[in-house]
Amino acid sequence: MSSRRGRITDEEINELISKLQALLPESSRRRTASRSSASKLLKETCGYIKSLHQEVDDLSDRLSELMSTLDDASPQAEIIRSLLR
C-alpha cells in the first residue's frame, strides 16, 4: 500500500489516517471534525479498539454460558451440538 522510499511523506501518513477515520463507527466520525488532528484520531481509534476488545470478552462470556446450556437434552440443543461436532 505505501511505498517505502526512505522517508515517509506526510501525505501518505495523512492518507492512512483518513483511512483509519473511515473505519471508526459513525457516531465518533460525526463528533470529530473532518480535519481533526492525528492525535485526536489516534485517541478515537484506541478507544474503539478497546471497546472491540471488551465486546469480544463479553461475547466470549455469553458464548461460554450458552455452551453450558447445550448440555441439556432439548432438541434445539441437539441441533446446535451437531453444528459444533
Next chain:
Amino acid sequence: MDAKGAPLPTQPSPNPSRLASGSASAADAPKPMLAFHFLRALSRVHAGPARRRTRTISRAAYSSMARAAGPRRAWSRALLRQAQARRSATLASRRTAVLVRRRVAAGPAPPLALPRLTGRSSGSSGETSAARAALLPPPSPAPRQAGEPARSDALRRLVPGGAGMEYCSLLEETADYVRCLRAQVQLMQGLADLFSCQ
C-alpha cells in the same frame, strides 16, 4: 494472498454466508474463513472442560481471527506467535509434570531411562523459557519517529506486534486489525444470537 484457497472440509451451515452478506467489509479476512476457524475452535472448546471457557473462547477468537487473516499481516503473525508460545509453554509444563510423576512412581528408575528423560526435560525447560520470553511484552519499544504523535504509544500497546513497527506500518496494521476485529465481533454476535434463540 488468496485466503479462500484453503479447502473448507465442512461448511457448517448457511449461516456464515448470511453473516458475510450482512456487512460490506474489505476482503482481508473473508467471512467464511473466519467462521470456519472460529467454529472449529468452538467445537474443541465444547468438547473440552467446562471451566474457564470464557477465557478459552476469547483466546480462540483472536487465534482464529489471526489464522483467517494469514501470515501476511504483522498483527496476525504476532497473535499466532503468542498462541504458539502459550501452547508450547502449556505442553512443556504438562510434560514436566508428567515426567515428575513418572519419576516419583517409578522409584529406582533404570539408568537408561533417566538420561533420556532429563534430556527431554532440559529441552522442554529451554522451550518454556523461550515460550515465556515470547509471552512477555517486548523489553524496549522502538523510539518514536519524528512527527509521530504521543498517542501512538497507546496504539502500539493495543495492536498486537505494534511495539516494533514504524509509524506508517502501525497505521496500516491498525486499519487491518480494526477491520478484522469488527468482523470477528459480528461473527460472535451472530453465533450468540443463533445459539440463544431456543
